[in-house]
Amino acid sequence: MVAGAVVRDAGDGRAELLLAQRAYPPEVAGRWELPGGKAADGETLAEALVRELREELEVSVLPGEPLEQRVLLREELTLVALWARLLGGTPRAVEHHALTWVDAEALTAMADRDELVPADTAWIPELLAALRAP
Ligand code: 9L3
Numbered sequence: 001m002v003a004g005a006v007v008r009d010a011g012d013g014r015a016e017l018l019l020a021q022r023a024y025p026p027e028v029a030g031r032w033e034l035p036g037g038k039a040a041d042g043e044t045l046a047e048a049l050v051r052e053l054r055e056e057l058e059v060s061v062l063p064g065e066p067l068e069q070r071v072l073l074r075e076e077l078t079l080v081a082l083w084a085r086l087l088g089g090t091p092r093a094v095e096h097h098a099l100t101w102v103d104a105e106a107l108t109a110m111a112d113r114d115e116l117v118p119a120d121t122a123w124i125p126e127l128l129a130a131l132r133a134p
């Protein structure tokens with residue numbers, strides 16, 4: 001499984017991260033995640049991320065380095081997040097309820113309110129560090 005930590009420059013030097021609100025399954029519907037999905041056989045994580053974000057958000061992205069934390073979803077299924085940059089398109093919620101761009105303060109508030117999918121909370125420290133980097 002691969003997810004994308006898509007970061008953009010908000011324009012004034014601040015960085016913002018793209019979060020997507022899950023529509024399913026019921027246990028996590030309404031909670032926010034880094035968008036992504038399952039790699040197909042023979043696909044690299046980077047290739048899978050490009051495909052998933054094209055399908056889910058109708059954007060093209062440039063995948064980068066993996067985040068340090070690896071999340072064990074269940075036996076044999078690990079979730080890896082890759083930093084990514086938007087190359088083209090405006091993200092559209094094709095499969096999600098909604099999309100939002102958050103800065104460090106907004107991400108902290110969402111985490112404090114328990115609004116993220118449980119698996120993705122492992123990345124909060126790394127995400128906040130990147131959003132706060134000068
Ligand atoms: N999942 C958790 N965090 C994420 C992603 C992309 C996925 N950032 C978990 C939730 C789902 C499962 O993985 O139960 C499958 O994800 P998808 O293929 O429905 O996106």
Ligand code: MG
Nearest residue numbers: 035036037056
């Ligand atoms: Mg998905």
